[in-house]
Amino acid sequence: MASNSIHPDSRIARLEELFASLPGLGPRSAARLVSELLTARRGEAHEIAAGLETALKLVHHCPRCHTLTTDPVCSFCRDASRDKTRLCVVESVADQKAVEASIAYQGGYFVLMGRINPLEGTEPEALGVPQLLRRVKEEGVSELILATSYTPEGDVTAHLIASTVRKHFPEVRITRLSKGLPSGVELEYADAASIASAVIERR
Amino acid sequence: MASNSIHPDSRIARLEELFASLPGLGPRSAARLVSELLTARRGEAHEIAAGLETALKLVHHCPRCHTLTTDPVCSFCRDASRDKTRLCVVESVADQKAVEASIAYQGGYFVLMGRINPLEGTEPEALGVPQLLRRVKEEGVSELILATSYTPEGDVTAHLIASTVRKHFPEVRITRLSKGLPSGVELEYADAASIASAVIERR
Numbered sequence: 001m002a003s004n005s006i007h008p009d010s011r012i013a014r015l016e017e018l019f020a021s022l023p024g025l026g027p028r029s030a031a032r033l034v035s036e037l038l039t040a041r042r043g044e045a046h047e048i049a050a051g052l053e054t055a056l057k058l059v060h061h062c063p064r065c066h067t068l069t070t071d072p073v074c075s076f077c078r079d080a081s082r083d084k085t086r087l088c089v090v091e092s093v094a095d096q097k098a099v100e101a102s103i104a105y106q107g108g109y110f111v112l113m114g115r116i117n118p119l120e121g122t123e124p125e126a127l128g129v130p131q132l133l134r135r136v137k138e139e140g141v142s143e144l145i146l147a148t149s150y151t152p153e154g155d156v157t158a159h160l161i162a163s164t165v166r167k168h169f170p171e172v173r174i175t176r177l178s179k180g181l182p183s184g185v186e187l188e189y190a191d192a193a194s195i196a197s198a199v200i201e202r203r
Numbered sequence: 204m205a206s207n208s209i210h211p212d213s214r215i216a217r218l219e220e221l222f223a224s225l226p227g228l229g230p231r232s233a234a235r236l237v238s239e240l241l242t243a244r245r246g247e248a249h250e251i252a253a254g255l256e257t258a259l260k261l262v263h264h265c266p267r268c269h270t271l272t273t274d275p276v277c278s279f280c281r282d283a284s285r286d287k288t289r290l291c292v293v294e295s296v297a298d299q300k301a302v303e304a305s306i307a308y309q310g311g312y313f314v315l316m317g318r319i320n321p322l323e324g325t326e327p328e329a330l331g332v333p334q335l336l337r338r339v340k341e342e343g344v345s346e347l348i349l350a351t352s353y354t355p356e357g358d359v360t361a362h363l364i365a366s367t368v369r370k371h372f373p374e375v376r377i378t379r380l381s382k383g384l385p386s387g388v389e390l391e392y393a394d395a396a397s398i399a400s401a402v403i404e405r406r
Binding site for chain 1: 234241244249262296
């Protein structure tokens, strides 16, 4: 009657299925997680349900840096102490946090929330390139630092952004983090010291 | 300002934190998951939030087999075609599904929803041992099959249940799955053929 992957209770089975479809989870880990949420971690389960609904209602791209936020403007962009003439383009919030943790950078950020992936058909518009161009223009950015990973997708993304910005704003200096980053490794997994030297030796 | 593990948005950070505390997830995978739920998978996110709330409201231990269900009686226990004189005791729904998939067994189940762990202080009551004794009595069970894993905790659990049942119902035959199961491996990871021979050669 029950297959090896379907919980006998249809409501619980559907929850397991939903969790199993998420990145990093499979059928077994999803089943264990749902079972914990419905027994030992009921408090967390209520908070997750309520927190998801609230975040879904409020979440949007920050109008300045394009990251996800539930505030009108994200906390990075609210920080008036940062140097507005430099703008660091990162693939994700995780990468932004990694650059921030290196302490070598005090300028603004633009978070792509993804990267160009020709196979998956990711378009420059989905990454917020129009918003990036508007920001470069409106805030008089003098240097654009491309902090995409040294992976094929990161290279394509950096190339596309560099050529687009150069076309519209030839006066802007465009740099990329130096190859102190281990090639082929995601930026968010690099250690703070490597990221710091990569920021300092950017080219 | 932002540490490497805290999202700059406090609501999103709290969601990441909640997911990161769940079994099988860490800070990075939780951050990736929350970001997906709030962008590409908003439909699933709504369904998870609503499904969790509903399941939390309705979920309880099945009064007969002690598994988690949102129905008054679980679907295994509603199945009148099964042999009520035999009762198979398993540690989890995953183990129940693994025994079921071996097709070698057509009797009833009792799901412990855990196992005795002296270090974590798991008590026999939490595993539903009183309900198990009541069921053995009320349904005239003639054979109790202990299908706990061949791990230290599984052995302790089988020993405790066997001695408790033997004390109250010395006439009940108590068997354990034969050691066809690879020793030291969780039951739910065994293949159906090994489980089938372990059921047939139970001792």
